Amino acid sequence: TGLVTVDPGFMNTASCESKITYIDGDEGILRYRGYPIEQLAEQSSFLEVAYLLIHGELPSPSELEAFEERVNRHTLVHEDFRTFMGTFPRNAHPMAVMSSALNALSTFYPESLDPHDPEAVELATVLILAKTRTITSYVHRTSKGEPLLYPDYSRGYVEDFLRMTFAVPYQQYEPDPVVVQALDKLLILHADHEQNCSTSTVRIVGSSNANLYASVAAGINALSGPLHGGANEAVLKMLDEIKANGGDATAFMKRVKDKEPGVRLMGFGHRVYKNYDPRAAIVKESADAVLSALGKNDELLDLARGLEEIALNDDYFVSRKLYPNVDFYTGLIYKAMGFSESMFTPLFALGRMPGWIAQWREMINDPQTKIGRPRQVYTGAVERDYTPVADR
Numbered sequence: 001t002g003l004v005t006v007d008p009g010f011m012n013t014a015s016c017e018s019k020i021t022y023i024d025g026d027e028g029i030l031r032y033r034g035y036p037i038e039q040l041a042e043q044s045s046f047l048e049v050a051y052l053l054i055h056g057e058l059p060s061p062s063e064l065e066a067f068e069e070r071v072n073r074h075t076l077v078h079e080d081f082r083t084f085m086g087t088f089p090r091n092a093h094p095m096a097v098m099s100s101a102l103n104a105l106s107t108f109y110p111e112s113l114d115p116h117d118p119e120a121v122e123l124a125t126v127l128i129l130a131k132t133r134t135i136t137s138y139v140h141r142t143s144k145g146e147p148l149l150y151p152d153y154s155r156g157y158v159e160d161f162l163r164m165t166f167a168v169p170y171q172q173y174e175p176d177p178v179v180v181q182a183l184d185k186l187l188i189l190h191a192d193h194e195q196n197c198s199t200s201t202v203r204i205v206g207s208s209n210a211n212l213y214a215s216v217a218a219g220i221n222a223l224s225g226p227l228h229g230g231a232n233e234a235v236l237k238m239l240d241e242i243k244a245n246g247g248d249a250t251a252f253m254k255r256v257k258d259k260e261p262g263v264r265l266m267g268f269g270h271r272v273y274k275n276y277d278p279r280a281a282i283v284k285e286s287a288d289a290v291l292s293a294l295g296k297n298d299e300l301l302d303l304a305r306g307l308e309e310i311a312l313n314d315d316y317f318v319s320r321k322l323y324p325n326v327d328f329y330t331g332l333i334y335k336a337m338g339f340s341e342s343m344f345t346p347l348f349a350l351g352r353m354p355g356w357i358a359q360w361r362e363m364i365n366d367p368q369t370k371i372g373r374p375r376q377v378y379t380g381a382v383e384r385d386y387t388p389v390a391d392r
């Protein structure tokens with residue numbers, strides 16, 4: 001069996017080779033297929049980035065148009081699926097609803113399930129990208145008890161997502177272009193991040209030849225935890241709590257540094273980035289721009305800036321190389337856009353979907369892939385004899 005060593009959290013174990021995303025954690029570099037995240041965030045669009053991640057190259061104009069058209073046309077969900085989406089309790093956490101929905105989606109498209117049929121995989125890819133958008137808007141609406149709207153094919157991916165999320169029936173609604181552009185950028189920033197907890201989950205589930213829907217549904221569940229995607233919601237809760245307790249940032253930071261159980265500076269720290277998270281730098285700029293463009297003056301933004309300021313000058317954080325990560329400022333933007341806190345992590349999932357799909361497809365097509373099956377080092381009891389219950 002060879003030598004087995006324990007590597008908690010897989011700090012030093014590469015699970016695969018990958019050509020999709022490059023991270024240099026010391027330099028704060030993130031690239032999708034070689035393209036710097038800063039250039040993509042500034043100049044590309046979410047669906048173009050999805051194409052790039054999944055197919056490896058930027059699309060030509062006609063390829064992009066065909067891809068957008070195909071995704072757009074599939075945003076409508078089956079009427080029974082729509083009914084199903086309306087059956088969850090209003091106070092259900094949207095991440096639970098979302099993962100259930102992605103899993104349930106597979107039951108409507110049996111022709112798209114075979115992981116080794118390229119046409120089926122292509123169909124599943126488009127269906128998942130298209131319907132996750134609709135599902136995310138429905139998740140928001142069911143949490144409000146509002147009617148579920150139908151897609152409008154004449155609009156763009158993000159624009160129509162916002163309309164389906166926020167429009168009130170029989171009332172005029174036009175998404176604010178500032179919000180459309182800002183959300184598109186945020187989705188790009190979330191689109192992939194190599195072998196993090198949820199992506200590794202997607203790959204390991206898929207390594208058993210489970211279908212793409214089952215694998216990404218598992219990814220959503222992994223993402224829901226507060227140490228991972230759930231951090232964006234946890235940051236806002238933390239800021240709310242500090243404000244409710246009088247807004248004393250220094251007192252809160254003392255609790256963090258004293259390592260009070262369960263108290264961490266949420267939105268700070270990263271397994272790989274030991275320098276500023278390049279996504280956080282873009283998000284921070286965006287937060288300033290979006291909040292001022294929308295005329296929303298959120299005192300929580302000042303509080304967040306204050307916490308960052310303390311952390312960047314405090315030995316506890318500096319010596320541990322803890323910097324803001326992507327989740328630190330995103331919640332403030334989502335809130336300004338009108339999303340409730342429980343929707344923040346579903347938005348992360350919507351953004352991450354292309355990455356999960358690209359990684360799953362790379363895994364399925366990689367001749368090196370084997371079923372994920374880590375070893376263990378057993379530390380339990382040595383062999384002993386069973387005693388009947390009456391003799392114990």
Ligand code: CMC
Pocket residue numbers: 009196226227228229230231256263264265266267268269270271272320322325326327
């Ligand atoms: N606040 C206070 N202390 C922290 C924090 C934090 N946010 N993060 C790490 N530390 C401390 C930790 O206590 C440990 O200290 P010591 O060496 O004295 O034991 C040291 O820094 C190293 O931390 P770790 O937990 O061993 O690091 P990790 O690589 O296992 O964890 C992390 C990475 C992101 C889970 C962690 O930094 C964390 O819990 N951050 C807060 C949650 C968060 O923002 N998550 C989002 C991550 S980025 C996007 C995403 O994945 O969704």
